[in-house]
Amino acid sequence: MKTYRIGMIGLGGMAHSHIRWMAEEGRYEIAAVSDVNEKALAEKGDALGIAPGKRYADFVQLIADPDVDAVVSVTPNHIHAAIIRACLEAGKPFLAEKPFTRVFEEATALLAQYEPRPVPGMIGFSYRYTPAFRYARELVREGKLGTVRSFSIQYLQSWGSVLNDTPYIWRFDPEITGTGTLGDLGSHMIDLARFLFGEFKELSSQLRTLVPERRDPATGRMVKIEVDDFVSFQGLMSGDEAGIFQSSRNAVGSGNQHEVTIYGDDGTLHASTLDPERVVWTREEAPGRLARAVVDVPAQCKVTQYGDFLSLLDGGTPDGLPDFMDGYRNQEVLDAVIRASRERRTIGLPDSSDRKHG
Numbered sequence: 001m002k003t004y005r006i007g008m009i010g011l012g013g014m015a016h017s018h019i020r021w022m023a024e025e026g027r028y029e030i031a032a033v034s035d036v037n038e039k040a041l042a043e044k045g046d047a048l049g050i051a052p053g054k055r056y057a058d059f060v061q062l063i064a065d066p067d068v069d070a071v072v073s074v075t076p077n078h079i080h081a082a083i084i085r086a087c088l089e090a091g092k093p094f095l096a097e098k099p100f101t102r103v104f105e106e107a108t109a110l111l112a113q114y115e116p117r118p119v120p121g122m123i124g125f126s127y128r129y130t131p132a133f134r135y136a137r138e139l140v141r142e143g144k145l146g147t148v149r150s151f152s153i154q155y156l157q158s159w160g161s162v163l164n165d166t167p168y169i170w171r172f173d174p175e176i177t178g179t180g181t182l183g184d185l186g187s188h189m190i191d192l193a194r195f196l197f198g199e200f201k202e203l204s205s206q207l208r209t210l211v212p213e214r215r216d217p218a219t220g221r222m223v224k225i226e227v228d229d230f231v232s233f234q235g236l237m238s239g240d241e242a243g244i245f246q247s248s249r250n251a252v253g254s255g256n257q258h259e260v261t262i263y264g265d266d267g268t269l270h271a272s273t274l275d276p277e278r279v280v281w282t283r284e285e286a287p288g289r290l291a292r293a294v295v296d297v298p299a300q301c302k303v304t305q306y307g308d309f310l311s312l313l314d315g316g317t318p319d320g321l322p323d324f325m326d327g328y329r330n331q332e333v334l335d336a337v338i339r340a341s342r343e344r345r346t347i348g349l350p351d352s353s354d355r356k357h358g
């Protein structure tokens with residue numbers, strides 16, 4: 001079977017996970033790297049054994065390199081659209097980190113480019129590969145919970161809390177990040193809801209900045225924060241499932257707590273990154289007798305992100321792979337959350353059957 005030569009753009013924190021995942025899968029060879037940070041480029045280039053001629057300061061050159069079969073993009077959010085645009089222009093398959101773009105306007109421009117000439121693309125909605133979430137999707141689809149009426153999703157982290165005295169970094173700069181916790185963690189919540197239930201019909205929201213200023217380590221001065229670090233929204237999905245969502249970077253004690261509780265007529269299911277290979281399932285054991293069981297996730301729900309990327313590169317269409325259109329629609333929902341909060345009203349989402357890629 002073919003081994004794919006990967007060009008990797010962005011060699012910071014999250015790149016470590018991507019490099020490990022590729023190594024665990026096999027059939028990947030990192031053939032070229034790109035970073036604007038010279039030190040990161042030299043250190044990672046050395047660690048990965050990349051020849052000097054395959055270390056690029058400019059990602060456009062990496063994408064054009066004929067020795068690169070596919071691109072993995074792990075840069076801050078303001079570069080996402082430019083990298084996807086260059087991959088579409090070059091016809092190079094890609095796995096690009098979330099959020100899809102910094103702002104929705106970039107996503108609509110990419111869609112116009114993609115529609116006449118699609119290229120295989122995957123967006124880094126990695127929680128589709130949390131076994132408990134995939135099992136929840138299977139149980140919903142098989143009707144094991146009965147008709148689902150409502151659900152709640154939360155994604156809580158603590159790294160931004162006052163207790164941590166977190167400095168001003170790019171994740172607080174709107175020119176680089178776009179939104180705060182909304183695009184960072186909220187995009188995962190939106191993707192999980194879409195993965196489980198399909199499209200959003202409408203939503204209302206509030207975006208808040210709970211920690212108003214942070215110290216810039218470069219200048220020592222306090223900087224006013226203009227992106228959210230807390231978001232809550234409520235939405236209605238295509239099957240009339242009503243959902244509530246909350247995300248925070250200031251949830252003391254929550255390291256990386258992403259979870260869903262699904263309420264169906266025949267039972268309730270809870271799935272969480274805190275226990276990714278099990279779900280908690282409450283159902284009627286005998287007439288009138290409820291039982292709550294911790295259930296192991298079956299083997300068929302243990303699918304990997306880089307295993308699916310291989311299938312995509314091989315020409316397949318793996319079930320549930322987060323593709324280009326998932327990225328676009330996610331950005332559309334993110335934009336609706338921003339507008340709903342700003343305009344203090346409920347926003348309707350376009351019906352996906354109205355679109356070409358319905």
Ligand SMILES: NC(=O)c1ccc[n+]([C@@H]2O[C@H](COP(=O)([O-])OP(=O)(O)OC[C@H]3O[C@@H](n4cnc5c(N)ncnc54)[C@H](O)[C@@H]3O)[C@@H](O)[C@H]2O)c1
Pocket residue numbers: 009010011012013014015034035036037040057059074075076077079097098099124125126184
């Ligand atoms: N899917 C997930 O669960 C998950 C988790 C963490 C981060 N992410 C995403 O990964 C992305 C990167 O996050 P991170 O934590 O690794 O950030 P980071 O700041 O640690 O690393 C980003 C790297 O990109 C480099 N870079 C910046 N501009 C560049 C350019 N023009 N060309 C090439 N390299 C450039 C930086 O120098 C840095 O080395 C973000 O978009 C984030 O949303 C996803």
